[in-house]
Amino acid sequence: MLHISDIKKFSRCKKLYYLSKKETEPSEYFSFFNINVSIDDSISKKLNIENAYIGVKNDPTERAMEAMNDYDWLKNARFEYEQLRIKVPFMHKVEEGWDLYFSSLQLAPGAEEASTFAFYVTVLKRLGIQVHEVYVVHLNREYIREDVLDDDQLWVVSNFFYNGSGNPSKHILTTIYGITTNMDEVLQQMKEFDFDAELPIEKTSKCTRRNKCMYYDECFPYVEEEPDNSILHLATSKNKFKMYDDGILYLKDADLELVEGTRLQYAQIMADRLGGFFMDKLALKSWFDSISSHSATFLDFEWDTYCIPPYRAMKPLQTLPFQYSIHILQDDNEVIHKEYLGVGDCREELIQQLMKDIPSEGKIFAYNAKGAEALRLQELAVAFPQYEDVINSWINRMEDLSIPFEMGMLYDVRMRGMYSLKVLNKMIHPEHTYQELKVSHGLEAVQIHRMLEHENDEEKIIEYRKQLLEYCAMDTSELLAVYKWLKQLIV
Ligand code: SF4
Structure with missing residues (x-):
């Protein structure tokens, strides 16, 4: 039995297909997006589906075929052709045949899915089913939730794929017909696939x-x-494997013709040539001068990302910050720690607590500040305009502590091409690492917070809270450690 997901893997890489089929235990799945409501129910409301045949696992094709006579709508109907089994999310009977509806948790789905849709259409065609139109039902980027979720406003139904600017650009069915799927050939190759053969492993962009x-x-x-x-470990290099295969094994020997020439790459090569460490002291000092302030505040948020807005004034695919940690380095070098952890719609409480905890002046440091903490604050300011002024004043005081690393002002070969807080932590003080914590990375924190939201057992609640607070506090104490480490380098 083959599924569309198998074809996708097979087309991407034969080794990937082989490994996925060899796996006996299904790998643990954790969704980055919090899917808090039934997508199927919500789209059914959007499409006004009241009476539908609902397919179930292992249904034979005949059952769906019979249902096509008795129902105008089919949900999750199963069909099979030449061992390829498909599950069509929504099908609607119209005069000219059947309209297909695929769901997408994107705001402007592009044509990347066209080849997958083409397999569905081809299977149905081979079974003698006339496809009249193909739609994608996707999240509405304009929708802002009020007190009650409005399923009609939440989704957009489009028979066009979108371009990079978010405008409808390619008619879906025409795009599908323009694709030569060669389904029979692919299926034949998959059937003949030799699972005992030695497969060469080739590093390509597909990896x-x-x-x-x-x-x-x-x-x-x-x-x-x-x-x-x-x-x-050469960062963002397209040619590092080529150089490696050509016998260039170390950064110091990099073929400069094959290096893109980013400042970080330059710092990496120089670090190796200089025995392991490179620093542009002048650049680092001048950056430090530009961000000098009295007290320094180190801020880190944890947040979850919701597909469907769960609370008022949220949009689809928006985040909800549920936790922060702050370390404050005062003028007298004393360090103060503050923290917050909430559940449910804790946004306003979090803002009010931040107003008490963030000092009224001095720089606010975060890691990847513009892409993370500043964005979270902007979203809060939009949802709670009564706090807009104070939130904007925090954003204006923000500085990104990752800049010196991103800009190649310094590099230590122990960073192995990366500069995340965890990598720097291992290098600056390896005696105290994230590995000691129960929660050791951001996605784990999100997972624990989702469990906390639904937990009633008091002991477990205490344990989850402890794990989350320890993790977030570690992040800001690391920010402070990096700040101090950088500062002593320019003395
Ligand atoms: S890492 Fe690359 S070679 Fe290995 S299975 Fe994945 S795509 Fe294939």
Whole structure:
């Protein structure tokens, strides 16, 4: 039995298909997006579906075929052709045949899904089913929730794919017909696939395209084992594997013709040539001078991202910050720690607590500030305009502590091409790492917070809160450590 997901894997990489089929245990799945309501029910309301045939797992094709005579709407109907099994989310009978509706949790779905949709249309066509039109039902970027969720406003039904600017650009069915899927050939190849044959592992853009392949570490374990100054740690390099294969093993020997030439890459190569560490002291000092202030506040948020807005004044795919930690380095070098952790719609409470905890002056440091903490604050200011002035004053005082690393003002080969807080933590004080914590990365924190939201057992609530507070506090104490480390380098 084959599914569309198998075809996607097979088309991306034969090794990926092989590894996924060999897996006996399904890998643990954690959704980055909090899907808090039934997408199926919500779209059914949008499409005004009142009476529908609902397909279930292992339904034979005949059952869906019979239902096509008795119903105008089919949901999750199963069809099979040449061992390829498909589940069509929504089908609607019209005079000229059947309209298909695919759901998308995107704001402006592009044509990347066209080849997948083409398999659905081809299977139905082979079974003699006339497809009249294909729609995608996607989240409405303009929608802002009021007290009650409005399913009609939440979704947009479009028979066009969108371009990069978010405008409808390609008629879906015409795009599908323009694709030569060659389904029979692909299915034949999959049926003949030899699971005992030795498969060559080739590093291509498919391994890291969009999302890094889940089997990357399995296919390329040697990258982890490479020394700190390996050429394979050259950041954002398209040609590092080529150089490696050509016998260039270390950063110091990089072929400059094959290096893109970013400032970080330059710092990496120089660090290796200089024995492991490079610093542009002048640039670092001048950056420090530009951000000098009296007290320094180090801020970190944790947040969850909701597909469907759960509370008033939220949009689809918007985040909800549920926690923060703050370390404040005062003028007298004393350090104060503040923190907050909420559940449910805690946004206003979080803002009010921040107003008490953030000092009235001095810089506010975050890591990747503009792409994270500042964005979270902007969203809060839009949802709660009564606090807009104070929130904007915090944003104006924000500085990004990742800048010196991103801009290649310094590099230590122990960073192995990365500069996340966790990497810096390991390097600056390896005796106290995230590994000691129960929660050791952001997605784990989100997972624990989702459990906390639904927990009633008092002991577990105390334990979850402790784990989350420890993790977030570690982030801001690391920010402070990085700040102090950078500062002593320019003395
Ligand atoms: S890491 Fe690359 S070679 Fe390995 S399975 Fe994934 S796509 Fe295929």
